[in-house]
Amino acid sequence: MMNRLQGKVAIVTGGGAGIGEAICKKFANEGAAVVVCGFPEDPVQEVAQEIVKAGGRAVAFAGDISKQEEAEACVKRAVKEFGQLDILINNAGVFPATATIDEYPVEAFQYMVKNNIYSCFMMTRAAIPQLHKTRGNIVSAGSEAGWMGIAENTPYGGTKAFIHAFMKGVATEQAKEGVRANCVCPGPVDTAWTHKETGPMSAKMEKQIVEGTPMGRRGTPEEVANVYLFLASDEASFVTGALYFVDGGVTNSKGPHGSEVPSKLKQEPEGELDLRHDMDGHAEIRKQDQWKHLG
Numbered sequence: 001m002m003n004r005l006q007g008k009v010a011i012v013t014g015g016g017a018g019i020g021e022a023i024c025k026k027f028a029n030e031g032a033a034v035v036v037c038g039f040p041e042d043p044v045q046e047v048a049q050e051i052v053k054a055g056g057r058a059v060a061f062a063g064d065i066s067k068q069e070e071a072e073a074c075v076k077r078a079v080k081e082f083g084q085l086d087i088l089i090n091n092a093g094v095f096p097a098t099a100t101i102d103e104y105p106v107e108a109f110q111y112m113v114k115n116n117i118y119s120c121f122m123m124t125r126a127a128i129p130q131l132h133k134t135r136g137n138i139v140s141a142g143s144e145a146g147w148m149g150i151a152e153n154t155p156y157g158g159t160k161a162f163i164h165a166f167m168k169g170v171a172t173e174q175a176k177e178g179v180r181a182n183c184v185c186p187g188p189v190d191t192a193w194t195h196k197e198t199g200p201m202s203a204k205m206e207k208q209i210v211e212g213t214p215m216g217r218r219g220t221p222e223e224v225a226n227v228y229l230f231l232a233s234d235e236a237s238f239v240t241g242a243l244y245f246v247d248g249g250v251t252n253s254k255g256p257h258g259s260e261v262p263s264k265l266k267q268e269p270e271g272e273l274d275l276r277h278d279m280d281g282h283a284e285i286r287k288q289d290q291w292k293h294l295g
């Protein structure tokens with residue numbers, strides 16, 4: 001264990017799977033007490049228990065943080081358990097469909113507005129009063145898709161572009177309170193979302209996202225968590241309103257450069273975290289969560 005977040009308390013939304021699990025475990029290794037937040041069916045209890053077993057501090061919060069009262073309850077839980085809140089990681093998100101816009105399911109769009117946009121807004125709103133007390137910070141999950149035009153993925157990209165703009169606004173507005181706000185914007189990451197067997201991508205799209213990335217591979221959840229760690233830590237004390245791309249170069253390039261990378265350089269680094277839920281992500285619309293407000 002190291003101590004880049006010693007004495008800090010963090011909430012990680014979407015902490016039970018994929019990139020979120022890696023953020024939780026990375027932060028705990030660095031001395032933070034972590035609230036592992038996710039839907040009740042996500043393995044949030046497991047991740048919290050694995051952290052505690054490894055000698056860290058963590059509790060699970062099971063709820064839907066796109067709802068105001070559950071977002072507020074999540075923040076209250078952090079303060080009740082650990083006395084304060086220093087870091088909010090808005091990592092929760094969903095990716096339920098790919099299709100051209102004329103065929104994009106309206107329900108999938110509404111589902112992303114709810115879980116990508118409302119979650120980020122509700123948690124940020126609920127956390128800010130606590131972050132004022134600690135001069136804390138927020139890091140939210142943006143995306144390459146919120147920056148570039150990605151075919152058959154346009155509504156998802158729109159929800160991520162909201163988060164980019166929202167964090168920039170929060171950064172400007174909250175600087176006078178000593179609160180920083182930034183985004184980590186991943187390219188393709190090795191979670192359930194980017195495999196045709198477990199997410200909404202076709203075989204063609206899966207091939208394109210890897211070949212279109214100059215490094216010729218997906219990133220690992222831990223590689224993304226490393227950048228969350230930097231931004232959430234005091235090392236980033238002069239960084240606010242920034243979009244940090246963790247994307248193997250995809251937003252910087254044009255064409256299938258990834259296909260030129262020799263296979264030995266396409267190997268993902270092993271990392272040091274004990275990750276068990278990287279493929280336990282959420283790529284379908286939950287049956288209990290049909291959202292009709294905008295319909």
Ligand SMILES: NC(=O)c1ccc[n+]([C@@H]2O[C@H](COP(=O)([O-])OP(=O)(O)OC[C@H]3O[C@@H](n4cnc5c(N)ncnc54)[C@H](O)[C@@H]3O)[C@@H](O)[C@H]2O)c1
Pocket residue numbers: 013014015016017018019020037038039042063064065066090091092093094114115116119141142143144145185186187188189190191192193194278279280281282283
């Ligand atoms: N995987 C990628 O290639 C990629 C690329 C760019 C950006 N991102 C972003 O990174 C984040 C994590 O992606 P991932 O691939 O690890 O996904 P994932 O599905 O593995 O994990 C996301 C978790 O968030 C939870 N969640 C979603 N809405 C929630 C809500 N309202 N309340 C509580 N929990 C909720 C899900 O149930 C899931 O457990 C997302 O915000 C995504 O947009 C991912």
